[in-house]
Amino acid sequence: MLSIKNVSKSYAKGKVKAVDHISLEVRRGEIFGFLGPNGAGKTTTIKMITGVLPIGLGTITVNGYDIEKDPINAKMSMGYVPDTHDIYDRLTGIEYLNFIADVYGVSHGERKQSIEKYLDMFDMKQAAGQPIKSYSHGMKQKIIVTGALLHNPPLWILDEPMTGLDPKSAHLLKEEMNRHCQKGNTVFFSTHILEVAERLCHRIGIINKGKIIAVGTLDELRSSGDKSLESIFLELTDEGSEIHE
DSSP, X not given: OEEEEEEEEEETTTTEEEEEEEEEEEOTTOXXXXXXXXXXXXXXXXXXXXXXXXXXXXXXXXXXXXXXXXXXXXXXXXXXXXXXXXXXXXXXXXXXXXXXXXXXXXXXXXXXXXXXXXXXXXXXXXXGGSBGGGOOXXXXXXXXXXXXXXXXXXXXXXXXXXXXXXXXXXXXXHHHHHHHHHXXXXXEEEOSOHHHHHHHOSEEEEEETTEEEEEEOHHHXXXXXXXXXXXXXXXXXXXXGGOOO
């Protein structure tokens, strides 16, 4: 579903390598957790996957489409929740969702069903008619998640998706992620909440200083004993100060 081959990205005229020749294969039907300390290259990688940033070197394909050679089909195959709330906040929630549905060519019948489903799930029906600029941080996160998922893409790219969500909404989103994968689809998400990744992910990739340093199931990442994901993460990255919720 998602193939990253020998991808690099540098800044400052090549002096700073944010992503350093990484390769990953993310399969259909799995939740893949992408973990790393702050500044490790997670968000840069995600922005290259989604086409927000150009790839420095290497190739990325989404659902069989090269993100640089066939960006429209690649982007139509994914839903993206960024780690920031870059959103048209002068629109109402429902205006924003209808705009996103227009962009993805979602029929009126399908969009009505999807929008109602997620607005009900996140308890946003009453707020949908209000301007987004009046929303709280958590409400903005809910409307962004709804916009990313309403066209039912096979691949979900979620960068810190639980940030700002209340416990009930976070729980419902995790359940939705599981249902999505049970249908043969894929979720690729980053999080600093290691307990969530430990419970939710089928496989995990850890990036540090721009390099992939580990990939596998939790059992595969354990060198011995019954270590927690937090212990494994700390051992591999030696960045205890970076763990936070």
